[in-house]
Amino acid sequence: MSETGNPPILEVDNLARHFPVRGFLNRKVGSLRALDDVSFAVEPGEILGIVGESGCGKSTLGKTLMGIHEPSEGEVRMLGERIASPGQKRAPKIRARLQYVYQDPGASLDPRWTLRRSLHEPLIIHTDWSREKREEKVREIVKAVGLPVEHLDLYPHEISGGQQRRVGLARILVLGPELVIFDEPTSGLDVSVQATVLRLFRDLKSEFDLTYLFISHDLAVVQSICDRVIVMYLGRIVEIGKTADVFAAPRHPYTQALLSAAPRIGGPRVTENFSLQGEPPDPSNVPSGCRFRTRCQYAISDCAEIDPHLDDQDGHGVACLRWRELSA
Numbered sequence: 001m002s003e004t005g006n007p008p009i010l011e012v013d014n015l016a017r018h019f020p021v022r023g024f025l026n027r028k029v030g031s032l033r034a035l036d037d038v039s040f041a042v043e044p045g046e047i048l049g050i051v052g053e054s055g056c057g058k059s060t061l062g063k064t065l066m067g068i069h070e071p072s073e074g075e076v077r078m079l080g081e082r083i084a085s086p087g088q089k090r091a092p093k094i095r096a097r098l099q100y101v102y103q104d105p106g107a108s109l110d111p112r113w114t115l116r117r118s119l120h121e122p123l124i125i126h127t128d129w130s131r132e133k134r135e136e137k138v139r140e141i142v143k144a145v146g147l148p149v150e151h152l153d154l155y156p157h158e159i160s161g162g163q164q165r166r167v168g169l170a171r172i173l174v175l176g177p178e179l180v181i182f183d184e185p186t187s188g189l190d191v192s193v194q195a196t197v198l199r200l201f202r203d204l205k206s207e208f209d210l211t212y213l214f215i216s217h218d219l220a221v222v223q224s225i226c227d228r229v230i231v232m233y234l235g236r237i238v239e240i241g242k243t244a245d246v247f248a249a250p251r252h253p254y255t256q257a258l259l260s261a262a263p264r265i266g267g268p269r270v271t272e273n274f275s276l277q278g279e280p281p282d283p284s285n286v287p288s289g290c291r292f293r294t295r296c297q298y299a300i301s302d303c304a305e306i307d308p309h310l311d312d313q314d315g316h317g318v319a320c321l322r323w324r325e326l327s328a
């Protein structure tokens with residue numbers, strides 16, 4: 001149960017997604033662990049951020065929650081009902097209440113279709129509404145996302161990147177979702193447009209009573225908009241907590257390095273000893289023990305032996321053997 005006494009809107013238990021690695025003659029020679037043993041819950045009405053370097057599994061997490069990828073292990077429940085697990089073929093109806101906004105909004109709009117057609121399409125698929133009823137809904141949502149209804153006759157290439165985001169969002173809002181997963185919703189937008197789009201997200205959230213999962217590598221954006229944040233490294237959650245707590249006092253050496261490398265609102269300045277060097281290891285060949293140890297300046301021999309689990313203290317979880325000792 002959450003602080004509000006309501007059940008979590010989404011529960012994720014030991015979720016994993018492995019992709020086969022193929023070699024000569026397309027034989028499976030290994031597996032790429034894009035997501036491993038990921039557990040968390042999303043509370044109704046919150047904005048939960050997901051951060052981490054490129055390739056750490058953020059989009060894979062979003063797509064596995066959505067059922068675009070089948071989980072290799074674990075399960076996902078929405079309002080108590082199982083919506084994804086290994087081998088689960090049929091999506092229960094409740095899954096329509098979870099929607100995903102793709103990393104590239106332009107790519108999710110058909111270039112040959114007018115915006116009107118793109119916006120009617122999800123309603124044609126998911127409802128049996130009349131054309132008039134659909135058009136009414138489409139107009140309502142288009143106005144809500146701040147686009148003039150005259151734009152409905154335009155094609156995607158005739159509108160700006162910021163407007164494409166609005167259309168991408170409108171496309172899912174017509175379906176009346178409760179939980180929206182945004183994948184890098186502000187990437188590729190210039191700063192002033194970013195600010196407008198973020199304000200729009202906030203307004204729509206209260207107008208439509210939404211809960212957000214917000215995937216982004218932009219820490220300043222996450223800090224400004226998210227209530228809680230999950231930090232991922234090589235397919236794992238290494239830290240989770242209230243955004244204010246994590247940003248003020250990061251517990252995991254990876255989070256410390258990540259935060260010190262990026263400009264933040266009111267954050268302490270970069271300290272020399274916390275720098276993130278090199279690239280993350282190959283996810284098809286993850287290090288033993290702690291996955292971060294090969295880049296961690298605090299790693300000791302135990303870190304190669306023991307795979308640290310998330311140690312949760314007052315809602316602030318960290319997966320590091322040494323975090324208590326290091327923060328003392």
Ligand SMILES: Nc1ncnc2c1ncn2[C@@H]1O[C@H](COP(=O)(O)OP(=O)(O)OP(=O)(O)O)[C@@H](O)[C@H]1O
Binds near residue numbers: 054059283
């Ligand atoms: N369909 C797929 N088949 C095989 N491997 C994949 C597939 N999708 C993702 N991967 C691999 O899984 C790992 C995680 O990728 P993912 O796209 O989830 O990362 P990300 O955190 O979203 O990165 P970015 O910040 O660049 O968007 C990467 O090593 C990627 O190459």
Ligand SMILES: [Mg+2]
Binds near residue numbers: 059060103183
């Ligand atoms: Mg991604």
